Amino acid sequence: MRSLILSMTSALALATVAFPAAAEGKLTVYTYESFTSEWGPGPQVKKAFEADCACTVDFVSVADGVALLNRVKLEGASTKADIVLGLDTNLTVEAKATGLFAPHAAGADVKVPGDWKDDTFVPYDYGYFAVVYDTEKLKNPPKSLKDLVEGNPEEKIAIQDPRTSTPGLGLLLWVKSVYGDKAPEAWAKLKDRVLTVTPGWSEAYGLFTKGEAPMVLSYTTSPAYHMVAESTERYQAASFEEGHYLQIEVAGITTTGAKNPLAEKFMAFMTSPGFQDAVPETNWMLPAGKTDKPLNPAFDKLVKPSKTLIFSADEVAANRKAWVDEWLGVMSK
Numbered sequence: 466m467r468s469l470i471l472s473m474t475s476a477l478a479l480a481t482v483a484f485p486a487a488a489e490g491k492l493t494v495y496t497y498e499s500f501t502s503e504w505g506p507g508p509q510v511k512k513a514f515e516a517d518c519a520c521t522v523d524f525v526s527v528a529d530g531v532a533l534l535n536r537v538k539l540e541g542a543s544t545k546a547d548i549v550l551g552l553d554t555n556l557t558v559e560a561k562a563t564g565l566f567a568p569h570a571a572g573a574d575v576k577v578p579g580d581w582k583d584d585t586f587v588p589y590d591y592g593y594f595a596v597v598y599d600t601e602k603l604k605n606p607p608k609s610l611k612d613l614v615e616g617n618p619e620e621k622i623a624i625q626d627p628r629t630s631t632p633g634l635g636l637l638l639w640v641k642s643v644y645g646d647k648a649p650e651a652w653a654k655l656k657d658r659v660l661t662v663t664p665g666w667s668e669a670y671g672l673f674t675k676g677e678a679p680m681v682l683s684y685t686t687s688p689a690y691h692m693v694a695e696s697t698e699r700y701q702a703a704s705f706e707e708g709h710y711l712q713i714e715v716a717g718i719t720t721t722g723a724k725n726p727l728a729e730k731f732m733a734f735m736t737s738p739g740f741q742d743a744v745p746e747t748n749w750m751l752p753a754g755k756t757d758k759p760l761n762p763a764f765d766k767l768v769k770p771s772k773t774l775i776f777s778a779d780e781v782a783a784n785r786k787a788w789v790d791e792w793l794g795v796m797s798k
Contacts, residue, residue, distance in 0.1 A: 488522040492727040495546040496535060499667050499748075501526045506740070506747040513739040520727055528665035530631035530714075534560055537719070541565065547722030548731060553631045554713045554775075557586050558782035567723035571731050575753045577713050578773055584693045586715035589735050590750035593709035593770050594635045595685040595702035596622065602679040609706040610643050610651075618657035622680035623669040625662065627789050630760065631712065632666045636682050637779065637792055640709035642774045648788075652795040661794065673698075682768070685709060685768040692763040708772025714750065 492514075501507040501524040501712035511522045526535050530551045536546055537560075546567065552560055577591045577778055596613060598606045603620060607613040615620070625633030632757045644651045660678040663669040673681035685702045692698055716735060734740055736754030744752045745760055 468756040487746050490518070490591065490725075492518075492520060492547050492725065492731055493545050493547045493748055494524060494550055494731070495525050495527070495537065495544075496549075497529050497533060497551040498665065500524070500551060502696045502740045504747065506743045510740055513743075514734050515729060516732065517726060517739070518730060522731075528667070529625070529629055529633075529658065530663045531556065531627070531634060532664070535629070536787050537565055539697055541640060542720065544719055544721055546719050547728045548716055549716055549727045550633075550735075552715055552717070553635075554581055554586075554715060555586075555631070555634055555785070556777050556778075557715060557717075557779045558778045559586055559785070560717065560733040560734035561624060562782070564718045567720050569718055570729055572757060574781060575736050577753050578711055579775070581626065581713055583715070584664050586792060587732055587735065588713050588715050588753040589740065590744045590753050591683045591685050591711065591713045592750040593711055593768075593773070594632060594639055595683060595687070595709055595768060596705075597673070597683040597687045597700055597702050599673070599676075600699055600701055602676075606680075606701075606703040607705070608703065610640065610684075610706075613658070613703075613705075614640075614651045614655045620658065620680065621660035621678040622682065623660050623663065623678045624656055624682045625666055625669050626664055627792060629664045630666060631714075632669075632682055632684075633662070634785070634789075635710050635712050638776055639774060643789055646723045649791055652686060652792055654798060659796075684712075684750070685770065686745075686749050686751065686764070689745075689761065689763045689767060690768065693746060693761055698766075702782045703770045704748055704768045704771070706771070709768075709770035709772045709773045711773050713753070752775060 499505050507524050527536055533551050536554050566585050575588050577588045607616055625632040627637040640651055641648045669681050687702050691700045718728045738755055738757040739754040741754040741756045742758040744750055
């Protein structure tokens with residue numbers, strides 16, 4: 466997911482985050498902006514891994530996960546990335562098809578819903594998409610995707626672009642999984658409620674917390690940030706009757722990174738407590754690997770989806786372009 470404070474601090478939306486040079490060897494990790502923010506997992510992960518590897522970790526960031534894959538595609542075999550961290554399972558088949566990723570050697574000790582496993586990509590966290598709303602501005606939040614689609618157009622929502630953002634793609638797939646062939650009609654109705662479509666998650670959440678819209682596409686885990694860091698339950702996730710779409714975030718080694726022994730070492734570290742303990746209260750997602758630290762009690766107060774919605778990676782790869790074009794055809798009118 467994302468470091469929520471980044472969304473409220475536009476000055477931290479840097480295209481590249483480079484840390485001071487040190488020690489022996491360097492590992493370059495491409496990821497999304499909020500991961501590398503001051504309050505995101507990046508600083509903790511960097512410190513913990515560098516203490517173990519006697520190396521330098523350089524994070525290079527872009528707005529969001531789909532943009533991350535687009536950048537790697539653009540750079541091709543000349544990419545400087547050793548590891549790409551921040552894709553999700555909706556993009557893994559397409560990412561593999563580029564030929565720019567190498568299988569990982571070590572087995573990963575991870576546990577995610579559906580027991581998703583892959584020979585190239587390793588999960589590091591997961592969560593469920595949700596409509597997060599401001600209880601002070603919205604007294605009757607939607608109780609279903611149907612309520613959201615057909616609700617009062619004066620009550621706006623900020624969403625993300627599926628062409629650049631994994632949450633934006635997640636909403637597209639969520640709507641498609643519920644409405645099927647009638648998705649274009651659903652988008653036509655929802656369009657009037659959309660305040661804006663942002664390139665990434667951070668921009669949309671920033672508009673929400675600034676009061677520009679009473680709703681935003683985010684995660685069931687987002688309210689935990691406000692409970693833990695701000696001691697408020699003002700922001701809540703709406704529980705949807707149809708269920709919630711699952712996101713599993715993953716990392717993979719590039720063919721460039723396969724030549725760097727630090728890459729495999731980082732992948733093993735990624736599923737260990739040194740990385741995983743940072744996930745819940747910096748990335749505000751659920752850990753996929755081993756942890757030594759119990760979840761904050763705030764996580765017990767979160768929405769528990771009644772049903773998990775998810776397409777297979779193959780199905781998304783086969784249909785993503787057509788479904789995005791379908792979405793664009795409606796939203797651009």
